[in-house]
Amino acid sequence: MGLLALVSAGGLVLDDRVLVGAPIWAKPFKFSLSFIAYGLTLAWMLSLLPAGRARRIGWWAGTVLTVASLVEMVLITLQVVRGTRSHFNNATPFDAAVFQIMGATVVVLWLAALVIAVLLLRARILDRATAWAVRLSSFIALAGAGIGFAMVRPTPEQLAVEDPAVVGAHSVGVPDGGPGIPLLGWSTTGGDLRIAHFFGMHALQLVPLVLLVLAALAPRYARLADDRVRLRLVLVASAAYAATFVLVAWQALRGQALLSPDALTLSAACALVILTVTATATALRIPTPAARQELAA
Known part of the structure; x- marks a missing residue:
């Protein structure tokens, strides 16, 4: 993920292409930094789990989450290299397939994060302030990730068009x-x-x-x-x-x-x-x- 962040930073400097009103490398750069912060924090939280079954489940959930994040980043970067958008892209069968795979990885990522949140909720962490900080923040983060599911819904304008090139949006109105x-x-x-x-x-x-x-x-x-x-x-x-x-x-x-x-x-x-x-x-x-x-x- 760090390598993708460096590649994206280089793209911002060397590639002047613009896509949907923003530098084309801005999305992979922001996503890679976000995933780095997310992954490091989850690794710390998983270290708080007691040794045994909970930690083993947490390790597997963290591994699944990491792989899903990496797949999504690779697909985002692939679309940047192709000069087209990754999210909401329905312009060609290939673009639609890429976005569908990305959607599947997001579901897997969300479910893995849910497993980790439940493990943290049930874990006995000696310091109560630390315990509730990690528990509550993990569930708020799940809600934040869940907002992504609202973005993939077609807008009224898209529903009015047969086979639209773009399905979903992050802007409202x-x-x-x-x-x-x-x-x-x-x-x-x-x-x-x-x-x-x-x-x-x-x-x-x-x-x-x-x-x-x-x-x-x-x-x-x-x-x-x-x-x-x-x-x-x-x-x-x-x-x-x-x-x-x-x-x-x-x-x-x-x-x-x-x-x-x-x-x-x-x-x-x-x-x-x-x-x-x-x-x-x-x-x-x-x-x-x-x-x-x-x-x-």
């Missing part, structure tokens, strides 16, 4: 390939399901990162040294992350650009911020049993 946010490419004129897809899948890294930050700050702040406080804060962070994922998905499905929220979206976002701040303050202020004993003394 506007055609794919329109004006987008620099580097990311997310639509600035309509909804874009890639936002929720990206945000959800990377819960796998960002929620555990919250835990790492809390652990790093624990020597300086006595309250954070209490594992029960860290657990509460991880639960708050996970709930806030999941709610934000739902919010951006809802916004995209209504055909609304991320940077052009309407009053309803802004109200929901403000309510989410208020609830998160309140929950965080409460998690920090509720006395632990040890603190209660000190107060009683």
Whole structure:
């Protein structure tokens, strides 16, 4: 995967072709980096499983996930070399077959990730904050990956055409390939399901990162040294992350650009911020049993 990332980076520099409004090598570059981060994080999570049957199942699930990811990346790169799109391509029987194989690999990848998430849910991990960080982030990531299934549905315009060259889209309310946010490419004129897809899948890294930050700050702040406080804060962070994922998905499905929220979206976002701040303050202020004993003394 690292090799594909290097090849794609070279393609961005040396190949000036543009496809669907973006540099043709941008997709394999972004996908390869995402898979590297995803794979490294899952490898760490699998190391938390106890030795025995669970770890063996986790190893096989991780291997299947890795192979499926590699197959998808090879097919994406193949289509770039051919100068055509990989996703939603129904222009020729070969292109349609490539996309169907990619769809199958995504299903296999999702099921393998589900197996790992269930194993983590059932595993006995001594540190409860770590346990719930990996459990909740893995299920949020599954929901984020599941957004991809919504993208393959034909749009009303495609259904109106017999044998369309493109089936499915990541944009809602506007055609794919329109004006987008620099580097990311997310639509600035309509909804874009890639936002929720990206945000959800990377819960796998960002929620555990919250835990790492809390652990790093624990020597300086006595309250954070209490594992029960860290657990509460991880639960708050996970709930806030999941709610934000739902919010951006809802916004995209209504055909609304991320940077052009309407009053309803802004109200929901403000309510989410208020609830998160309140929950965080409460998690920090509720006395632990040890603190209660000190107060009683």
